Amino acid sequence: MWESPVRFRGCAATVMLRFDSNFRPVRTPIFSIILYGLPFPATHRNGANVTVKLTAELTDKSIVESVSCPGLFCPTIAAEGVLTRIRTPGGIVSCVQLAALASVMERSGCLQLLITNRANIQLRSVENLTEFDLNALQDVGLAARNPDVDHLRNVMTSPMAGLELGAFDVVPALREIERYICQTPKLAALSAKFSIGIDGGELDSIRDRANDIWLVAENGGYRLVLNLGQEWRSDIVSEDPVGLVRAVADRYLQYADQVVNQSVKHRRSRKPRLRDVIECVGKERFLDGLVDCKISENRETVSHVPTFGELGEAELLHSQKDPDRIALEIVCPLGKLTIEQINGLIAVLEWFDLGEIRLTSWQTLIIPNVLRSSLKSIKIALAEIPLNPNANHPARGVVACSGKSGCASAATHAQEHAQLLIAQLAKYPDRSFPSIHISGCEKLCAQPRGSDPGDSMGRDIVLIGREVDGTERYSIEQYGLRYGLLCPDDAIAQIITSLSAKND
Numbered sequence: 001m002w003e004s005p006v007r008f009r010g011c012a013a014t015v016m017l018r019f020d021s022n023f024r025p026v027r028t029p030i031f032s033i034i035l036y037g038l039p040f041p042a043t044h045r046n047g048a049n050v051t052v053k054l055t056a057e058l059t060d061k062s063i064v065e066s067v068s069c070p071g072l073f074c075p076t077i078a079a080e081g082v083l084t085r086i087r088t089p090g091g092i093v094s095c096v097q098l099a100a101l102a103s104v105m106e107r108s109g110c111l112q113l114l115i116t117n118r119a120n121i122q123l124r125s126v127e128n129l130t131e132f133d134l135n136a137l138q139d140v141g142l143a144a145r146n147p148d149v150d151h152l153r154n155v156m157t158s159p160m161a162g163l164e165l166g167a168f169d170v171v172p173a174l175r176e177i178e179r180y181i182c183q184t185p186k187l188a189a190l191s192a193k194f195s196i197g198i199d200g201g202e203l204d205s206i207r208d209r210a211n212d213i214w215l216v217a218e219n220g221g222y223r224l225v226l227n228l229g230q231e232w233r234s235d236i237v238s239e240d241p242v243g244l245v246r247a248v249a250d251r252y253l254q255y256a257d258q259v260v261n262q263s264v265k266h267r268r269s270r271k272p273r274l275r276d277v278i279e280c281v282g283k284e285r286f287l288d289g290l291v292d293c294k295i296s297e298n299r300e301t302v303s304h305v306p307t308f309g310e311l312g313e314a315e316l317l318h319s320q321k322d323p324d325r326i327a328l329e330i331v332c333p334l335g336k337l338t339i340e341q342i343n344g345l346i347a348v349l350e351w352f353d354l355g356e357i358r359l360t361s362w363q364t365l366i367i368p369n370v371l372r373s374s375l376k377s378i379k380i381a382l383a384e385i386p387l388n389p390n391a392n393h394p395a396r397g398v399v400a401c402s403g404k405s406g407c408a409s410a411a412t413h414a415q416e417h418a419q420l421l422i423a424q425l426a427k428y429p430d431r432s433f434p435s436i437h438i439s440g441c442e443k444l445c446a447q448p449r450g451s452d453p454g455d456s457m458g459r460d461i462v463l464i465g466r467e468v469d470g471t472e473r474y475s476i477e478q479y480g481l482r483y484g485l486l487c488p489d490d491a492i493a494q495i496i497t498s499l500s501a502k503n504d
């Protein structure tokens with residue numbers, strides 16, 4: 001049995017359809033739709049039968065409204081419920097925000113959350129979040145007051161931002177940019193996929209993630225780096241990060257209509273991506289006079305001094321500027337955290353007087369500012385939840401997109417296959433494995449750069465899903481394997497195992 005909430009154009013109602021696996025009709029409690037040419041809306045309560053023919057019509061993209069980039073105020077419909085994405089700039093979530101989130105999850109019947117590969121949070125619920133829940137998230141700063149710009153709070157930093165010795169503290173810039181976005185209604189005209197990364201030179205770098213704009217800390221300021229298909233370093237360096245974002249956004253708004261009128265081919269969004277606009281107008285024209293590049297002397301610089309992080313030991317530990325404190329990383333298999341784990345985590349944070357967690361784009365979480373003297377006790381407390389800071393956890397490094405359970409484009413059940421793979425890897429506790437990215441189609445959302453398997457620089461293994469003759473298969477193009485089967489004893493798992501053996 002599966003159920004699918006479907007939203008129809010021209011109709012405010014969201015209806016729930018229920019079918020069994022053979023697509024035989026069953027009863028639905030409330031039903032409101034055109035039934036074979038009946039005038040819209042035709043309401044049928046208590047016992048509407050849904051036929052196979054109607055199923056085909058409902059899944060036709062011409063009548064189903066889809067949201068290509070879900071947000072908090074624009075959830076999208078997936079096979080198993082409503083997907084809502086909460087933007088968490090920098091992946092920083094305070095204890096208070098975590099408690100509000102847990103309450104929302106309890107009220108909406110959401111049993112677990114997903115940490116996305118942009119260090120945001122995805123919830124899956126049966127119905128849309130209520131007004132009350134949206135207000136609760138706004139009250140704690142997990143959402144913008146203006147729903148039209150909330151999804152643009154899509155700002156990434158290293159999870160060690162502001163904590164790492166030798167790196168520039170970009171957290172003030174992060175907060176200023178978030179404030180600017182929330183207070184600037186005209187930004188609603190930006191592409192829904194508009195994204196910003198701020199790089200402070202941390203060892204736990206996120207520079208392998210794709211962002212429209214990068215602000216890269218350099219001696220004396222931030223260099224503007226643009227995503228033009230590949231990263232392109234501009235000559236523009238400014239000590240005003242908000243000024244840089246504002247200037248790029250204003251230039252985009254100035255030219256975006258021209259680009260649409262010239263019918264530049266852009267992706268699913270109706271608004272062109274930033275790189276489409278730059279490509280259309282030319283980067284010289286786009287950047288001409290963009291900002292005053294003057295920077296002052298004597299600013300704090302990025303030293304890139306190694307911090308002697310303790311990664312690679314049995315636990316995932318990251319050194320901090322404060323020598324008495326340490327950041328403890330926790331593996332969350334496939335980025336999932338249950339509501340029980342979240343409540344347990346809140347209790348641990350409160351007990352040890354810790355104010356926040358950091359979500360990572362590799363789908364783990366970090367507890368910063370742990371006193372070294374408390375490390376042993378906090379690990380015992382976390383084990384009770386259970387949460388695992390073990391660097392050898394088989395799920396570490398396995399990333400999967402939502403696959404068929406959450407994405408209409410998926411050809412494979414990427415999440416379920418990733419779980420099988422983790423079980424396979426767990427049979428080899430003494431081996432280290434490369435990172436493994438499992439995507440349900442060629443769009444490669446599970447891969448950090450999301451485009452070309454070659455971008456993984458040969459370190460990672462990229463599985464690309466496709467349906468072949470009714471069977472879900474994966475290819476690893478780096479190793480010349482096209483569409484093998486993925487199951488616990490399959491060829492792909494054997495290749496991964498042999499790769500690991502060669503590395504040993």
Ligand code: SF4
Pocket residue numbers: 401402403404407408409410411414439440441442443444445446
């Ligand atoms: S890779 Fe394909 S299946 Fe996976 S989330 Fe992206 S679009 Fe969906």
